[in-house]
Amino acid sequence: MTWKDKLEGQIAPQLAAEIDAFDAQIALKKQGKIEDKVFAETRLRRGAYGQRYDNGRRHDGITTQDLNFPNNPLAKGPETLWDAPGMERIKIPFGGLNPRQMEVLADLAEEYSDAILHITTRQDIQLHYIHIEDTPSLFRRLAAVGITTREACGNSVRNVTACPLAGVCHTETFDVTPYAKACAYYLLGHPDTQDFGRKFKIAFSGCEHEACALVSIHDLGGIAKTRVGPDGKTQRGFALYVGGGLGAVPHQAKLYEEFIPEEELLPLARAIGRVFARLGEKKNRNKARLKFVVHKLGIDAFRTIVQEERRTMPEDPSWRKFFAEIPGYEESPTFAAVQLNGVRKPEGFDEWNASNVYAQRQPGYATVTVTCPLGDLTSEQTRKLADLTRKYAGDHARLTVEQNIVLRWVPHSKVVDLYSDLKTLGLATPGAGTIVDVTACPGTDTCKLGISSSRGLAGELREQLSAKSMNLDAAIKGLRIKVSGCFNSCGQHHVADLGFYGNSRNINGYTVPHFQVMIGGKWLQNGGTYALAIGSIPSKNIPKVVDRLTDHYIKDRQESETFQTFCTRLGKKALKGMIEDFVHVPPHAEAPDYYTDWGNPRAYTIGDMGVGECAGEIVSLAQFGFTQAETEAFEASLLLDDNNYEKADKTAYQAMLTAAKTLVQLQWLDVPADRDTIVKEFNTRFVETKIFWDKYHAGQFANYLLQRHESPDTRYTLDTAHKTVEEANLFIDAAHKAHAKFQETQKII
Amino acid sequence: MHKLAIKLFFTEPSPHLDDFVPVFHTWIQTHALPNHLLFDVADYKHVPTGPGMILITHQANIAIDQANHRPGLLYTRKSPLATTSLADNLREVLSYTLQAAALLESTSALPNLKFKTDELLIQINDRLEAPNTPETSSKLSPTIQQVANTLFGHPVTLEHSHDDSRSLFEVRIKSSQSPTLAQLSQNIK
Numbered sequence: 012m013t014w015k016d017k018l019e020g021q022i023a024p025q026l027a028a029e030i031d032a033f034d035a036q037i038a039l040k041k042q043g044k045i046e047d048k049v050f051a052e053t054r055l056r057r058g059a060y061g062q063r064y065d066n067g068r069r070h071d072g073i074t075t076q077d078l079n080f081p082n083n084p085l086a087k088g089p090e091t092l093w094d095a096p097g098m099e100r101i102k103i104p105f106g107g108l109n110p111r112q113m114e115v116l117a118d119l120a121e122e123y124s125d126a127i128l129h130i131t132t133r134q135d136i137q138l139h140y141i142h143i144e145d146t147p148s149l150f151r152r153l154a155a156v157g158i159t160t161r162e163a164c165g166n167s168v169r170n171v172t173a174c175p176l177a178g179v180c181h182t183e184t185f186d187v188t189p190y191a192k193a194c195a196y197y198l199l200g201h202p203d204t205q206d207f208g209r210k211f212k213i214a215f216s217g218c219e220h221e222a223c224a225l226v227s228i229h230d231l232g233g234i235a236k237t238r239v240g241p242d243g244k245t246q247r248g249f250a251l252y253v254g255g256g257l258g259a260v261p262h263q264a265k266l267y268e269e270f271i272p273e274e275e276l277l278p279l280a281r282a283i284g285r286v287f288a289r290l291g292e293k294k295n296r297n298k299a300r301l302k303f304v305v306h307k308l309g310i311d312a313f314r315t316i317v318q319e320e321r322r323t324m325p326e327d328p329s330w331r332k333f334f335a336e337i338p339g340y341e342e343s344p345t346f347a348a349v350q351l352n353g354v355r356k357p358e359g360f361d362e363w364n365a366s367n368v369y370a371q372r373q374p375g376y377a378t379v380t381v382t383c384p385l386g387d388l389t390s391e392q393t394r395k396l397a398d399l400t401r402k403y404a405g406d407h408a409r410l411t412v413e414q415n416i417v418l419r420w421v422p423h424s425k426v427v428d429l430y431s432d433l434k435t436l437g438l439a440t441p442g443a444g445t446i447v448d449v450t451a452c453p454g455t456d457t458c459k460l461g462i463s464s465s466r467g468l469a470g471e472l473r474e475q476l477s478a479k480s481m482n483l484d485a486a487i488k489g490l491r492i493k494v495s496g497c498f499n500s501c502g503q504h505h506v507a508d509l510g511f512y513g514n515s516r517n518i519n520g521y522t523v524p525h526f527q528v529m530i531g532g533k534w535l536q537n538g539g540t541y542a543l544a545i546g547s548i549p550s551k552n553i554p555k556v557v558d559r560l561t562d563h564y565i566k567d568r569q570e571s572e573t574f575q576t577f578c579t580r581l582g583k584k585a586l587k588g589m590i591e592d593f594v595h596v597p598p599h600a601e602a603p604d605y606y607t608d609w610g611n612p613r614a615y616t617i618g619d620m621g622v623g624e625c626a627g628e629i630v631s632l633a634q635f636g637f638t639q640a641e642t643e644a645f646e647a648s649l650l651l652d653d654n655n656y657e658k659a660d661k662t663a664y665q666a667m668l669t670a671a672k673t674l675v676q677l678q679w680l681d682v683p684a685d686r687d688t689i690v691k692e693f694n695t696r697f698v699e700t701k702i703f704w705d706k707y708h709a710g711q712f713a714n715y716l717l718q719r720h721e722s723p724d725t726r727y728t729l730d731t732a733h734k735t736v737e738e739a740n741l742f743i744d745a746a747h748k749a750h751a752k753f754q755e756t757q758k759i760i
Numbered sequence: 761m762h763k764l765a766i767k768l769f770f771t772e773p774s775p776h777l778d779d780f781v782p783v784f785h786t787w788i789q790t791h792a793l794p795n796h797l798l799f800d801v802a803d804y805k806h807v808p809t810g811p812g813m814i815l816i817t818h819q820a821n822i823a824i825d826q827a828n829h830r831p832g833l834l835y836t837r838k839s840p841l842a843t844t845s846l847a848d849n850l851r852e853v854l855s856y857t858l859q860a861a862a863l864l865e866s867t868s869a870l871p872n873l874k875f876k877t878d879e880l881l882i883q884i885n886d887r888l889e890a891p892n893t894p895e896t897s898s899k900l901s902p903t904i905q906q907v908a909n910t911l912f913g914h915p916v917t918l919e920h921s922h923d924d925s926r927s928l929f930e931v932r933i934k935s936s937q938s939p940t941l942a943q944l945s946q947n948i949k
Binding site for chain 2: 012013014017063064069071072073076078079080081094096114117118121122125126127139140142384385387388389391392394436437438456466467470473474610611612613
């Protein structure tokens with residue numbers, strides 16, 4: 012019995028087929044039949060990411076050890092060993108989770124990972140230390156509860172995020188949840204989003220002035236708007252922003268259009284995707300995000316190109332199906348609203364209530380934030396939290412970009428009981444959204460690009476600040492701290508009041524962990540202002556930097572001056588001056604602690620950094636197409652082994668069609684998916700032109716497809732199916748040759 | 761059925777989780793556990809009643825587990841074992857767990873660390889093979905009882921809990937005596 016057997020019929024057919032294909036690709040990779048980089052991008056598009064030390068080397072503090080994994084040198088990507096553990100990123104569109112999904116995630120963390128679920132800054136869940144061969148079962152179990160990991164990593168549309176208060180917020184224009192959902196599923200696996208040079212991030216926000224979904228830091232973001240239409244009725248739509256992003260070169264998103272009507276959202280997102288696929292950089296990974304396209308062209312020229320694309324791109328009516336679901340979306344409470352009245356409040360409740368409970372727009376209901384330190388919670392906590400979600404909030408839980416979980420629609424009368432129950436799970440920590448609720452990316456704990464220990468620093472700051480939180484001045488309680496392990500900004504340090512990103516300095520002959528101090532970023536207004544860098548400080552001095560800067564703020568701020576205004580008024584020079592005395596690193600003999608990172612006694616090194624996979628692998632559409640065809644041919648051979656002759660024949664035929672379509676797409680990207688067109692175009696463009704032509708066998712290989720298409724042998728016996736499977740393999744080989752020949756002709760031209 | 765987990769509890773008071781960090785890093789440097797490729801330490805001390813501090817190896821996660829506020833050493837097997845029978849697999853996983861426990865007890869940096877040896881927990885970390893049901897219990901208990909009796913050198917008590925079918929299948933073994941870790945290791949050879 013396998014999970015595939017057990018879950019048969021419980022997984023949507025499309026998802027099941029995708030996972031079967033990935034299963035087959037794993038088998039093909041083990042047989043050496045898929046290139047490393049093709050398999051890497053394939054698994055990345057399934058959310059299966061690399062992890063630190065997966066190149067088979069680790070510095071143990073004294074020397075670099077080779078990690079002799081059993082299957083070395085078998086690899087799952089360039090510089091990525093097969094048996095090395097990996098991270099699985101699980102996309103949760105708009106962070107929406109129901110209790111059943113929480114239970115399955117808990118089980119998967121326990122069985123395949125280390126019993127910890129990690130919430131990311133993009134409303135995903137990540138599991139670490141996963142073996143690649145466990146991923147198909149993991150995917151099936153997720154798929155059975157409606158979760159896909161498809162395109163969670165790689166050069167694709169990443170998780171679509173939205174404000175966790177959408178639908179219950181006091182200041183939103185309207186609930187953006189169904190729009191985020193429609194956008195996520197419309198673009199998922201869409202042919203026009205498969206040829207990006209880099210990732211593409213989308214967010215939706217219900218209001219302009221709150222932080223909400225941080226639209227400014229996204230490739231594409233929508234802020235809910237309404238206007239009165241020509242018919243006098245209120246029309247919904249979005250202020251659309253493009254080309255935002257953090258990373259080493261942060262860009263604020265540019266306003267594309269003040270108002271696009273709601274029905275334009277999906278087609279326009281597709282048009283922007285097509286423009287990005289066409290004009291986005293494919294070679295230099297550091298310049299490949301949409302922000303560089305927008306910057307290079309200017310927003311006006313970019314808008315003109317997108318408008319032209321929107322006008323001329325082939326019609327894709329499938330968006331209407333997703334759009335049609337929007338009006339029907341409704342999240343309704345499970346329990347009746349009852350106000351809190353006279354219930355005895357347990358110790359600690361008031362402090363927790365002040366920071367973690369939000370009175371919803373709907374009277375009598377609250378949204379409760381469950382604080383998860385560093386975004387982590389255990390499988391057991393998750394399972395019990397699923398119970399509490401059912402008990403107090405119905406089906407309504409969401410992950411937040413601040414690495415917490417919110418339970419929505421909790422009747423006020425039940426908030427005290429919920430607090431008590433959360434407390435027994437160790438999940439009633441106060442301080443959500445305050446200075447103690449420090450956000451951090453994985454950093455050197457697990458990320459190949461991590462330079463300094465973001466989680467180590469975040470944990471230390473959390474501990475130190477929590478210890479004195481009762482005595483913290485109200486002015487600094489509301490500040491936000493965000494930490495990234497490197498400049499790539501996964502911890503979103505640019506939009507924090509106090510942000511830090513890891514770097515290192517060579518001092519006294521040693522490499523010393525440091526953090527760049529970034530201050531004055533704005534979380535509100537959708538990430539309205541990016542922080543200023545004021546200097547790199549040894550990692551071990553960062554807690555003192557926090558104390559120094561916040562002390563100055565309390566002492567020197569003008570009446571009701573925000574931290575951002577305070578920073579702007581003082582200027583970088585003065586701020587830098589405040590922390591200058593922390594730059595010094597004492598000699599190793601005096602203070603060896605400076606030469607190690609937080610929570611790690613090993614002598615610090617940057618030698619463990621690997622090649623990041625954030626950027627994915629540049630794999631052409633043709634490479635993907637051929638890999639898909641080979642996967643289908645392999646599946647056909649497995650079906651043949653199972654004596655399923657009809658399905659084997661049809662799958663082998665499909666493999667030939669996929670290979671033929673891949674060739675046609677070299678000349679006609681938007682070739683329709685119907686079989687007749689593919690075969691006709693293949694014949695015209697590749698057979699009649701003798702590109703698909705063998706020196707000795709002439710058009711024989713092409714005929715395999717042409718004949719199977721025209722007159723299939725419907726007896727479906729072992730012999731007939733075997734023939735088709737054999738022919739499919741030969742056809743794919745010939746397609747590879749034709750591809751090479753075509754590329755040669757292009758060079759000559 | 762190889763995804764077995766064994767937990768040995770500490771006596772009170774147990775060391776602070778931070779104390780295990782340098783120990784585990786030293787183990788990695790010295791390849792301290794035979795038959796295991798050691799390569800990382802995962803710090804989860806910020807998560808209440810969580811896996812605490814984990815020594816990550818290719819073959820198993822070795823955690824200073826804090827579940828139910830009862831700290832202990834939790835060995836969770838990940839990679840397949842050489843044998844296939846439950847009894848053989850249990851014996852092998854028990855021997856690795858005891859080996860790690862003995863190493864911890866002998867570590868000078870953890871002078872107060874002691875294990876309770878009259879109780880241990882066996883989990884099967886595989887809901888497909890061993891869902892937490894009375895049927896699984898009926899099917900597996902005889903083998904577990906047999907191995908546990910051998911381990912302790914006398915008949916022991918097995919306790920099951922099926923309260924939450926979502927949890928891992930788990931058996932608590934209780935002994936009337938407290939042999940040393942070395943005796944337990946010897947018994948299971």
